Amino acid sequence: MATPAASALLLPSLLPPPSLRFPPRHVAAPGVRRLAQPLRAGRPRLQPPAPPPVEEVAEEQDATPPLRLLEPPQEDDPFPPEMEPADPDFYRIGYARMMRAYGIEFLEGPDGMGVYASRDVEPLRIARVIMEIPLELMLTITQKKPWMFFPDIIPLGHPIFDIIESTDPEMDWDLRLACILLYAFDIEDNFWQLYGDFLPGPDECTSLLLAPKEDLMELEDEDLASEMLKHQQRAIDFWQKHWDKAVPLKLKRLARDHERFLWALSIVQSRSVNMKMRMGAFIQDANILAPYADMLNHSPNANCFLHWRFKDRMLEVMIKAGHAIKKGDEMTIDYMSGVNSKFMERYGFSSPTNPWELINFSSPAKIHMDSFLSVFNIAGLHDELYHNSALPSVETNFVDGAVVAAARALPTWSDGDVPAVPSVERKSAQVLQEECRQMLDSFSTTIEQDQQILDSDVHISKTREIAIKYRLHRKMLLQKIIDSLDIYQDRILF
Numbered sequence: 065m066a067t068p069a070a071s072a073l074l075l076p077s078l079l080p081p082p083s084l085r086f087p088p089r090h091v092a093a094p095g096v097r098r099l100a101q102p103l104r105a106g107r108p109r110l111q112p113p114a115p116p117p118v119e120e121v122a123e124e125q126d127a128t129p130p131l132r133l134l135e136p137p138q139e140d141d142p143f144p145p146e147m148e149p150a151d152p153d154f155y156r157i158g159y160a161r162m163m164r165a166y167g168i169e170f171l172e173g174p175d176g177m178g179v180y181a182s183r184d185v186e187p188l189r190i191a192r193v194i195m196e197i198p199l200e201l202m203l204t205i206t207q208k209k210p211w212m213f214f215p216d217i218i219p220l221g222h223p224i225f226d227i228i229e230s231t232d233p234e235m236d237w238d239l240r241l242a243c244i245l246l247y248a249f250d251i252e253d254n255f256w257q258l259y260g261d262f263l264p265g266p267d268e269c270t271s272l273l274l275a276p277k278e279d280l281m282e283l284e285d286e287d288l289a290s291e292m293l294k295h296q297q298r299a300i301d302f303w304q305k306h307w308d309k310a311v312p313l314k315l316k317r318l319a320r321d322h323e324r325f326l327w328a329l330s331i332v333q334s335r336s337v338n339m340k341m342r343m344g345a346f347i348q349d350a351n352i353l354a355p356y357a358d359m360l361n362h363s364p365n366a367n368c369f370l371h372w373r374f375k376d377r378m379l380e381v382m383i384k385a386g387h388a389i390k391k392g393d394e395m396t397i398d399y400m401s402g403v404n405s406k407f408m409e410r411y412g413f414s415s416p417t418n419p420w421e422l423i424n425f426s427s428p429a430k431i432h433m434d435s436f437l438s439v440f441n442i443a444g445l446h447d448e449l450y451h452n453s454a455l456p457s458v459e460t461n462f463v464d465g466a467v468v469a470a471a472r473a474l475p476t477w478s479d480g481d482v483p484a485v486p487s488v489e490r491k492s493a494q495v496l497q498e499e500c501r502q503m504l505d506s507f508s509t510t511i512e513q514d515q516q517i518l519d520s521d522v523h524i525s526k527t528r529e530i531a532i533k534y535r536l537h538r539k540m541l542l543q544k545i546i547d548s549l550d551i552y553q554d555r556i557l558f
């Protein structure tokens with residue numbers, strides 16, 4: 065099935081050919097290159113491993129009959145009238161399809177493993193495929209009743225089936241997918257047994273589900289810490305209810321201790337995507353673990369997106385139309401638009417330049433919205449602000465996601481064509497700057513101290529590291545808002 069496309073990477077559905085098997089993440093693999101960062105100890109590494117929210121809808125269909133899974137049509141088993149036959153090619157293809165990748169490689173970078181361009185791509189008028197992952201390599205579960213999962217690897221009567229069945233499909237998608245993942249690891253020769261080597265281990269995983277309480281305290285965000293303690297308790301309760309008792313060995317060995325279950329849940333939460341998939345006649349909201357695509361990191365300015373190809377049940381990773389890609393560029397997707405605490409809850413990372421980050425100001429001071437936006441060449445409505453980098457800007461590279469976040473977070477006013485009065489604006493800007501300084505002072509450490517901790521040679525756990533980064537990123541944003549307001553005061557006069 066391979067096309068002769070240059071640098072096509074072909075990975076088989078069940079067992080990769082020996083030349084493409086991934087060494088474990090902690091072993092430097094021939095053919096797996098690294099970026100500047102050294103390989104993290106303890107993590108197997110792959111030539112390739114999903115994230116997040118993806119949208120793509122297929123044609124509109126609404127029926128959702130009660131099926132546990134779709135099975136190949138039988139000659140003597142006519143379709144119920146509300147179902148339409150699936151593409152017959154799908155059944156001919158059967159179980160032997162491969163993952164394909166074009167013009168990319170999987171490398172260790174500053175954000176863990178990532179997907180990088182291995183050649184230049186001219187901007188095209190239409191999106192271009194860089195990965196194709198067939199349904200049978202993925203683990204999927206529908207969000208709504210009647211629930212279904214693909215592929216159907218769990219035999220009826222297996223106790224894990226009853227555990228999944230006891231959960232709420234709409235609320236517990238992550239617990240359900242974690243059960244399926246643990247089960248897949250246990251099936252001999254299942255693809256996920258191999259792929260599991262390339263997933264981050266418990267000490268490399270950034271998920272706060274794995275963070276001890278002391279690490280959660282380092283966040284200096286009580287709401288997020290208590291939210292994470294609740295998430296941890298939910299997972300532990302679930303494990304205790306179903307595992308921590310006399311259970312059959314075939315169930316026990318899937319998660320002998322609650323740490324194993326928490327790890328599986330971390331993997332599911334940080335690597336799964338939500339998608340609308342059209343399967344035959346049904347459109348389903350599904351949660352998916354898609355190998356290889358789950359190696360894509362997040363960017364709010366992503367150059368790629370995910371697309372469900374209904375015809376042959378493939379998940380495609382595509383470069384967005386109009387994007388020029390240079391060899392070595394990181395290929396990214398947009399996991400979601402949210403504040404850093406939401407990224408931390410699900411994925412265990414934050415960004416100092418997250419354009420969706422919010423700071424709640426309490427002072428009544430406001431600055432003139434249009435004046436602020438025009439100083440930084442930002443345009444658009446509140447939820448769709450974008451920076452026009454083609455126009456000459458205040459300072460090279462000063463405007464980034466943090467300035468966009470400042471434009472969204474700062475209290476502003478606007479009244480038709482009424483212009484800003486510079487002296488009043490300057491005063492308001494100073495009041496807001498003072499509030500930012502007070503917020504900075506309320507942290508127990510400074511930006512410099514956090515940076516020192518992160519740069520020091522003393523070993524700290526992954527979850528402590530990301531907790532410190534989270535509070536540092538908040539401080540960096542506050543500092544950037546102060547700096548933006550300095551520039552605003554300089555410019556508003558003209």
Ligand SMILES: C[S@@+](CC[C@H](N)C(=O)[O-])C[C@H]1O[C@@H](n2cnc3c(N)ncnc32)[C@H](O)[C@@H]1O
Pocket residue numbers: 113114115116175176177178263264270271334335336358359360361362363410411412413414415
């Ligand atoms: C879907 S996985 C992506 C592959 C992952 N980097 C790996 O090493 O396997 C999502 C995880 O990647 C990391 N990640 C993704 N995007 C990131 C970003 N923009 N900044 C920092 N970490 C990121 C986080 O650890 C997150 O939980």
